[in-house]
Amino acid sequence: MEKxxxxxxPAVPVAIADIDTDQIIPARFLKATSRxxxxxxxxxxxxYDKNGELVQDFPLNDSKYSGKILVAEKNFGCGSSREHxxxxxxxxxxxxxxxxxxADIFKGNALNNGLLPVQVSEAFLTKxxxxxxxxxxxxxxxxxxxxxxxxxxxxxxxxFEINEYKKECMINGYDDIDYLIxxxxxIENYESKAVKFW
Amino acid sequence: xxxxxxxxxxxxxxxxxxxxxxxxxxxxKHLIHEVTSPQAFxxxxxxxxxxxxxxxxxxxxxxxxxxxxxxLPIKDALSKFQVDTLTENCEKHNVNLFGLGHPFQGIVHxxxxxxxxxxxxxTMVCGDSHTSTHGAFGSIAFGIGTSQVxxxxxxxxxLLQKPxxxxxxxxxxxxxxxxxxxxxxxxxxxxxxxGGTGHFIEYAGSAITSLSMEERMTxxxxxxxxxxxxxxxxxxxxxxxxxxxxxxxxxxxxLKEAITYWKSLKTDASAQFDTEHTFDANNITPMVTYGTNPxxxxxxxxxxxxxxxxxxxxxxxxxxxxxxxxxxIIGTPVNYVFIGSCTNSRIEDLRKVASFIKGKKKAANVxxxxxxxxxxxxxxxxxxxxxxxLEAAGFQLREPGCSACLAMNEDKVxxxxxxxxxxxxxxxxxxxxxARTILASPLMAAAVAxxxxxxxxxxxxx
Numbered sequence: 001m002e003k004x005x006x007x008x009x010p011a012v013p014v015a016i017a018d019i020d021t022d023q024i025i026p027a028r029f030l031k032a033t034s035r036x037x038x039x040x041x042x043x044x045x046x047x048y049d050k051n052g053e054l055v056q057d058f059p060l061n062d063s064k065y066s067g068k069i070l071v072a073e074k075n076f077g078c079g080s081s082r083e084h085x086x087x088x089x090x091x092x093x094x095x096x097x098x099x100x101x102x103a104d105i106f107k108g109n110a111l112n113n114g115l116l117p118v119q120v121s122e123a124f125l126t127k128x129x130x131x132x133x134x135x136x137x138x139x140x141x142x143x144x145x146x147x148x149x150x151x152x153x154x155x156x157x158x159x160f161e162i163n164e165y166k167k168e169c170m171i172n173g174y175d176d177i178d179y180l181i182x183x184x185x186x187i188e189n190y191e192s193k194a195v196k197f198w
Numbered sequence: 199x200x201x202x203x204x205x206x207x208x209x210x211x212x213x214x215x216x217x218x219x220x221x222x223x224x225x226x227k228h229l230i231h232e233v234t235s236p237q238a239f240x241x242x243x244x245x246x247x248x249x250x251x252x253x254x255x256x257x258x259x260x261x262x263x264x265x266x267x268x269x270l271p272i273k274d275a276l277s278k279f280q281v282d283t284l285t286e287n288c289e290k291h292n293v294n295l296f297g298l299g300h301p302f303q304g305i306v307h308x309x310x311x312x313x314x315x316x317x318x319x320x321t322m323v324c325g326d327s328h329t330s331t332h333g334a335f336g337s338i339a340f341g342i343g344t345s346q347v348x349x350x351x352x353x354x355x356x357l358l359q360k361p362x363x364x365x366x367x368x369x370x371x372x373x374x375x376x377x378x379x380x381x382x383x384x385x386x387x388x389x390x391x392x393g394g395t396g397h398f399i400e401y402a403g404s405a406i407t408s409l410s411m412e413e414r415m416t417x418x419x420x421x422x423x424x425x426x427x428x429x430x431x432x433x434x435x436x437x438x439x440x441x442x443x444x445x446x447x448x449x450x451x452x453l454k455e456a457i458t459y460w461k462s463l464k465t466d467a468s469a470q471f472d473t474e475h476t477f478d479a480n481n482i483t484p485m486v487t488y489g490t491n492p493x494x495x496x497x498x499x500x501x502x503x504x505x506x507x508x509x510x511x512x513x514x515x516x517x518x519x520x521x522x523x524x525x526x527i528i529g530t531p532v533n534y535v536f537i538g539s540c541t542n543s544r545i546e547d548l549r550k551v552a553s554f555i556k557g558k559k560k561a562a563n564v565x566x567x568x569x570x571x572x573x574x575x576x577x578x579x580x581x582x583x584x585x586x587x588l589e590a591a592g593f594q595l596r597e598p599g600c601s602a603c604l605a606m607n608e609d610k611v612x613x614x615x616x617x618x619x620x621x622x623x624x625x626x627x628x629x630x631x632x633a634r635t636i637l638a639s640p641l642m643a644a645a646v647a648x649x650x651x652x653x654x655x656x657x658x659x660x
Contacts, residue, residue: 017508018391018491022625027604031262031276033236033283035344045627050613073508075392078425078491079625080604081327082234083343104361104395104427105327109343163359165218175345180353181247183213183222187355190213190224197448197456198226198317 002114003173007095008141008152010067012059013132014043019072020079021106025088027080038084039091060092064136068095071128075099076117077106086113096142098149100125111166112175118142118149124158127151144170200466202363203432204398207338207463211321213355222355225254226320229306230293230347232259232284233606234325238347239287249291251354256315257288257295260305262606265569265596268298277607302445304572304598307331307540311415312574314444318433318460323350328540328622330421333430334414335437336463338398340428361427362396362472365465367403370479375656377550378413379542379620379639381405382420383485383495385477390507391493394426397473400465401431405479411440412544419541420622423492432464484655487624487637488527489515494624495637498654501526518626519634520614527636528652531563534617535647536629537640538569538596539603542620545578547640551593552584554644554658560592561650567609568593569601593647605630618646 029041046058054061070089076099077085086109089097097110098118110117120128131138131151139152144167150157162170169175201209213222230238235257242249249255262277272278281298288295296302302309307328310316316332322339323329325347332339346356366385386393399421406417414431421429438457441447448456483497494506494515504523506512516523537543537551548570560566568588570576576598579585588595602609603621605628611617613632620643621628624635636652645655 015510016514017511018493020491020623020625022604022623022628026627026631027261027606030233030606031274031280033280034240035237045631050632073511075395075425078391079327079422079623081325081341081343083237083325083345086343101392101395103392103425105341105343105422109345112343112345163218163220165216165220168218176357177241177245177345177349177352179216180222180349180355180357183353183355184250187213187222187224187250187353191354194210194224195459196226197452197459198320198446 001173001175004095004114004116004144004170006143007068008139009069010065010137011069011071011098011128011132011140012065012067013071013129014059015073015129017073018075018078021077021082021085022079024077024085025082030082030084035087036091038088039093042088042092068093069098069140069142070094071098071132073099074101076102078103081105083109086110086115090115098125098128111170114170114173116142116144116170118160120149120158120160127156199470200468202465202469202471203336203400203430203463204338204363205469207319207321208360216357220357220359223321223358224355225323225350227315227322228255228350229310229322229324229329230255230257231261231306231326232280233261234344235347236280236283236287237344238351239291241348242351247352249293249351252292254354255293257284257293258303258306258309259284259298261600261604263298263599264607265599265601265609268597301573304574305540305543305600307419308543308571308575311335311411312444312572314441314447317441317447318437319463323356327422328419330428331415331419331540333418333421333428334411336430336433336460338428338430341422361398364394364397364399364426364473364475365471366399366401367476368401368405368479369403370405372405372479372482375484375641375659376482377639377641378409378416380482380485381479382417383487383492383637384482386420386424386492387485387495388477389424389475391423391491392425394421394424397426399426399429401429406431407434410546411436412546416541420492423622433460484639484642486527486642486652488519488521490518490624490626492622492624492637496527498528498642498652528654530616530652532616532618532646532651533563533565534611534615535564535566535643536602536617536619536621537567537643538571538601539621540571541622542640543569543571543575545575547620548575548579548584551640551644552587554641555591555593555648556587558591558648560647563650564647566593566647567596567602569596570598572598602629604628618643618652
């Protein structure tokens with residue numbers, strides 16, 4: 001997994017609530033057997049119209065926006081557990097998603113792929129959206145070690161929460177599988193003691 | 199302080215507490231399918247690891263499979279490759295596979311329970327969010343991402359923070375024409391699509407305990423649609439009766455011992471929940487959704503509200519659906535009906551539909567697809583003669599799979615068309631690009647198929 005410490009970047013705003021993983025990557029693109037290449041179809045049905053033409057004013061297609069941070073309204077990543085959603089977002093080039101609320105499974109999948117979910121207050125999210133509206137290239141700074149997100153232009157900042165262990169994993173590029181396979185003895189001990197009827 | 203049902207099962211599966219307040223949770227049963235497993239097999243191989251406990255795994259293809267001519271090679275090259283990859287991976291790693299054509303093949307959340315693979319007190323995972331279905335047995339069952347699928351393959355464990363606990367109590371009696379699907383659509387409409395986030399739910403109350411196992415599965419299945427990781431119901435005599443004699447369930451003395459243990463899986467009177475909600479079953483009517491998330495539901499006789507959460511998202515949603523604020527939904531012409539999915543494709547669902555449409559004909563404008571959840575459901579439906587009733591009414595009875603619930607195969611709803619669907623998600627494009635999904639119960643779907651427009655099924659029942 002790629003390491004993450006700090007990022008300073010403009011952001012792409014998608015001011016929609018309850019963005020489900022079917023929008024992030026529609027089911028018809030889940031037929032691949034590798035993790036790569038999903039970025040091409042991220043938000044496919046919002047980026048392209050029914051004739052396959054680019055929807056010019058969708059923020060990912062709008063040349064005034066750029067950067068490695070995606071900003072969305074609350075309940076981002078709800079619905080299906082498909083990790084392809086996290087793969088699609090990272091493959092497209094995003095490193096951070098900012099929202100006021102993440103769906104549980106998506107949040108876990110993001111963290112397992114070096115994509116940092118930054119949960120901010122509704123008030124701060126509103127500030128971020130209006131700052132980008134005023135200046136589409138305004139920069140956000142995301143500092144994982146200090147758990148802060150800052151609107152660089154004004155210096156307004158907010159702390160965000162992240163599980164201490166997951167933070168270490170992100171900073172060092174470790175993943176859970178590394179940790180779990182080192183616990184085999186204890187897992188076998190558990191198996192020998194557990195009462196099972198199956 | 200006493201323990202909840204969830205605490206009892208969770209605590210019995212903690213291998214140890216890990217850093218950061220996480221638990222290493224042991225997984226008893228790992229179900230896999232063709233879409234979310236290939237990358238996990240690849241990861242295991244790339245790291246030079248072996249599957250730790252192949253005997254705890256069961257595989258079946260369901261998401262991608264065609265529902266016609268399953269005995270022939272799959273026409274879609276990518277789908278074929280994915281299904282073939284599952285077969286190859288299972289052969290290579292010695293995983294028990296119920297492949298296409300096998301009498302046990304079907305939607306993973308239908309076959310688990312019907313084969314007795316799903317049992318009370320277990321922990322179960324699958325790379326699929328509707329794994330919550332299995333919680334109906336009093337098991338902790340939840341969906342995971344592919345990285346976690348690889349973790350379970352490598353260690354039979356996941357690393358998780360214990361979720362918060364929510365109890366949803368529904369007392370009272372359901373009116374005629376109101377089904378388990380209506381209960382859960384009603385609850386999600388009350389609590390919103392994010393109302394359960396961070397929680398594991400226990401469903402309780404007389405309206406829940408009076409349900410059959412299949413109806414309980416419908417309830418637990420949709421827990422994820424309010425953001426909850428899973429939902430569970432305390433096992434009781436209904437559960438034990440369902441489990442006994444199933445293919446892989448314990449038998450004889452072992453079953454007796456198991457039942458003694460399973461009877462202890464109840465929330466203690468002194469146990470505390472982080473969140474509690476109570477609803478009255480008498481207030482629930484046949485439900486339909488009008489928007490693009492499962493929280494956007496109303497009673498069929500109600501009008502579409504003027505607002506619901508974020509204004510821009512609400513407008514976008516209504517615009518996609520072709521509905522207006524304040525509009526009545528009843529009478530909306532519907533050309534597509536889909537009865538199937540891990541929510542409602544079991545034998546009781548098919549029986550209800552067949553009994554409603556017996557001697558009737560679908561409306562001329564309607565294309566009605568009915569997709570059984572498994573080969574066993576399909577076989578039983580035929581043995582009971584339901585196929586004849588469905589065919590006589592103009593329904594197409596297909597072969598099992600996820601089908602038009604997520605439209606990964608050929609079963610798609612055309613752009614702009616309304617589809618009344620017994621599935622679980624009404625997201626934009628879920629049933630095909632531009633398709634407009636209206637979620638409802640099997641009984642409502644049957645009534646709509648006959649009338650060709652949205653009607654209140656209660657008007658057709660004696």
